[in-house]
């Protein structure tokens with residue numbers, strides 16, 4: 001592909017945390033060119049005013065949202081907006097010929113009754129939602145490559161499902177025994193001011209939230225149900241950790257075959273992910289740390305079996321803003337454009 005063939009790409013919600021990660025990744029992507037950045041309260045400012053450390057790399061302004069103008073200037077559009085807004089924009093952008101990747105929850109659910117129950121917004125775009133593809137490449141690589149609209153997964157579902165997929169696909173666990181204990185850095189809550197994210201509130205503390213009812217529960221259950229072939233309910237508890245970014249998700253489930261040991265599970269995981277460049281199964285007895293994934297699109301998995309309880313324990317570490325959000329969206333974009341899924345995405349963390 002020559003320079004003149006670069007694909008024009010826009011970001012709506014460019015001033016947010018997901019938006020700035022997309023800008024950072026796409027500025028160095030060899031096959032795309034940023035042609036539109038959109039926002040709400042930041043509209044009218046240069047991008048360098050919003051993020052001064054990027055002023056030397058980008059001269060675009062943040063603009064208000066004009067769908068005709070976006071479609072005129074972009075072939076691919078990322079929507080990094082609060083939940084409940086993309087559903088008013090995405091269908092019109094797809095109609096105008098754009099490929100759309102929505103970072104919010106609006107197109108993650110095939111059945112909008114579930115979305116309405118958990119997100120409290122009524123929807124009339126069931127047909128569009130049914131054609132959207134869930135953007136987890138390790139699950140849906142072929143469908144993503146053919147799609148025009150991607151519902152990118154949530155950060156906790158990404159970390160947790162990558163831990164669960166080999167177990168569910170091969171019937172190794174009793175799905176309804178799955179318990180997910182996940183911890184996130186504060187950037188998971190986005191860039192807008194929130195009291196519970198203040199340094200004085202979250203800084204020296206570690207707490208659970210959404211206990212018994214977090215909206216990522218039905219998202220994880222949708223995939224577990226598909227893979228198990230019957231309705232599955234799981235237990236999920238998120239926690240807020242005093243660090244800027246990263247997720248560690250620890251998943252427990254009961255083995256169907258109590259004879260399996262750690263080495264058996266590692267063989268299964270390594271085989272399952274052998275063609276998935278963004279998932280790294282760690283060697284026997286090694287468990288992931290969030291800092292290994294920071295700034296990269298990688299998911300690190302550590303696998304263990306407790307023979308006393310017949311439970312498998314899988315630990316999954318990602319950067320919530322990368323594999324948990326913008327990095328994964330670019331991985332999907334690469335597939336939609338027929339490119340290698342690793343192109344343009346950082347592989348090395350700034351560890352230690």
Ligand SMILES: NC(=O)C1=CN([C@@H]2O[C@H](COP(=O)(O)OP(=O)(O)OC[C@H]3O[C@@H](n4cnc5c(N)ncnc54)[C@H](OP(=O)(O)O)[C@@H]3O)[C@@H](O)[C@H]2O)C=CC1
Pocket residue numbers: 012013014015016017018019038039040041042043065080081082083085103104105153154155187188189190191192320321324325
């Ligand atoms: N943070 C994370 O770890 C993850 C987030 N997500 C999801 O990705 C999406 C974006 O999240 P994140 O980047 O954290 O969000 P931020 O809060 O950091 O950014 C939100 C963006 O949306 C824009 N915006 C807000 N309200 C409106 C509106 N009414 N109309 C148009 N634009 C609006 C803001 O523009 P302005 O600043 O100009 O007002 C800003 O650019 C959310 O749906 C989130 O749930 C998914 C996975 C992980």
Ligand SMILES: CC(=O)N[C@@H](CCC(=O)OP(=O)(O)O)C(=O)O
Pocket residue numbers: 083103104105153154155156184185186187188189190216238240
């Ligand atoms: C730490 C923190 O607040 N995390 C967010 C999850 C971010 C995310 O993935 O949210 P969406 O599903 O809305 O896209 C939360 O629990 O609401």
